[in-house]
Amino acid sequence: MTNSIQRRIRFLGYKIYSLTVTFPEFGEVTSADSLSMEISMNASIDQETKRGFSLYMGVKLSSQDKGFTLELNSHSKFETESEIEEDYLNDGMVTVNAPAIVFPFIRAFINTVSTNAGYNPIILPAINFVALNQSKL
Numbered sequence: 464m465t466n467s468i469q470r471r472i473r474f475l476g477y478k479i480y481s482l483t484v485t486f487p488e489f490g491e492v493t494s495a496d497s498l499s500m501e502i503s504m505n506a507s508i509d510q511e512t513k514r515g516f517s518l519y520m521g522v523k524l525s526s527q528d529k530g531f532t533l534e535l536n537s538h539s540k541f542e543t544e545s546e547i548e549e550d551y552l553n554d555g556m557v558t559v560n561a562p563a564i565v566f567p568f569i570r571a572f573i574n575t576v577s578t579n580a581g582y583n584p585i586i587l588p589a590i591n592f593v594a595l596n597q598s599k600l
Contacts, residue, residue, distance in 0.1 A: 472556050474564050475515070477539040479572060484580070487530040491583050498524045498531070502590070504562055506552045513546040518561045522569055524585070533573065533585075539565045559592045566590055 492498070501523040509515040517540055524533040541561055543551075551557065570587045577585040 471544050472561060473542040474561075475540040475542055477537050477565055477568055479535060479537050479569075481534070481536040482576070483532070483534045484576060485530065485532045486577075486580055486582055490529065492526055492529055492531045492577070492585060497529070498526050498585070500524050500587070502562075502595070504558075506557050506561070508547060508549065508552065509540075513548075514544075515540060515542040516547065516552065516557060516561075517541075518557070518565060520562060520565055520569065522573070524573070524587075533576075535569065535573070537565065537569060555593075555596070558596045562590075563592045566592075 486492070501521075503521040503523075505519045507517050507519075509517065517538060520537045520539065522533070522535045522537075525531065539561065541557075566589075570589075574584045574586055577583065
């Protein structure tokens with residue numbers, strides 16, 4: 464089977480499986496622009512069915528001058544129409560489209576956590592995963 468014809472993925476959901484946050488005791492995290500952000504991603508094929516993959520996405524935010532740090536790890540599941548092979552994990556559907564589907568949920572989660580903790584909302588910018596993927600090549 465050639466993976467180049469695999470053009471549809473179905474988002475099955477995500478889970479935040481770890482979260483560590485340190486807010487400043489006094490003061491605010493000024494804005495998302497003042498934060499350094501690192502995004503990590505790793506994907507693996509569903510070994511039972513070979514008809515899907517998992518995307519593990521990590522986000523690290525920090526502002527050392529304000530005493531703020533956040534580390535979050537998520538696991539998302541996607542289904543494909545047919546069986547896939549390892550080389551499919553390098554396809555744009557996995558490296559660009561899947562993260563673009565998941566990241567808005569992570570952005571909203573971080574916004575909610577900061578707001579519910581009594582701080583100003585942290586509104587992360589949208590990410591261009593095409594550009595991010597190309598910069599890693």
